[in-house]
Amino acid sequence: MQVIEFIASYGPWAWIVAGIILLALELVAPGGYLLWMGVAAVITGLFSLFQPLDWPIEWLIFGVLSLVTITAWVRFNRNRPSQTDRPYLNRRADRFVGHEAELEQAIHDGFGRMVLGDTVWRVSGPDLPAGRRVRVIGHDGAVLQVEPIEGSASERLR
Known part of the structure; x- marks a missing residue:
């Protein structure tokens, strides 16, 4: 309950800080997923900064944004051709x-x-x-x- 009280007391700034932490963690453990979750958290924080919302709605926005951005990234990344300076290396x-x-x-x-x-x-x-x-x-x-x-x-x- 202390985490929920912390998020509720700092409101939008907790989302922005959490997003920045997730973006920093992406530098340590690259893979793309933490990047898009960090972006979703920052967007959720900015949205709730201008439009005050209850915390369950904020979590819903964060979850939906995370799923949408990660799904879009995975689809884009899967269809992107790999670039190499030696295309016939193993062929x-x-x-x-x-x-x-x-x-x-x-x-x-x-x-x-x-x-x-x-x-x-x-x-x-x-x-x-x-x-x-x-x-x-x-x-x-x-x-x-x-x-x-x-x-x-x-x-x-x-």
């Missing part, structure tokens, strides 16, 4: 889509090999001879899918 095969190279080993029965970067990759595609230039069009796990490049130098020599 090496994606990095090579669109690259062109020569086949190291002929594609026979749908599979062959080629060198890209510092790795020998298994490739799949139509049967092609070794040395033929191909373009990576996709991948299936660690197997790169390739297609022949029309009009390549080796094609013109034939």
Whole structure:
């Protein structure tokens, strides 16, 4: 009961101070939830500063504002794409889509090999001879899918 009496005696200022404490706690334990609860507490304090309300109504406003702001933050944060300076860090095969190279080993029965970067990759595609230039069009796990490049130098020599 002393907490309720304390909040009732200081009124709106108790909400503002509690909001500032929650905002400060967000610095210590980041995660976003305390941030939005602190914002809700400060808004509740400012609202009750200009419009005196009973403490149950103030708690209702605080609870509703907390739920609304946290829900909005979670939905926004979930749909936001992650930004990174290395988007293909753990997706090496994606990095090579669109690259062109020569086949190291002929594609026979749908599979062959080629060198890209510092790795020998298994490739799949139509049967092609070794040395033929191909373009990576996709991948299936660690197997790169390739297609022949029309009009390549080796094609013109034939």
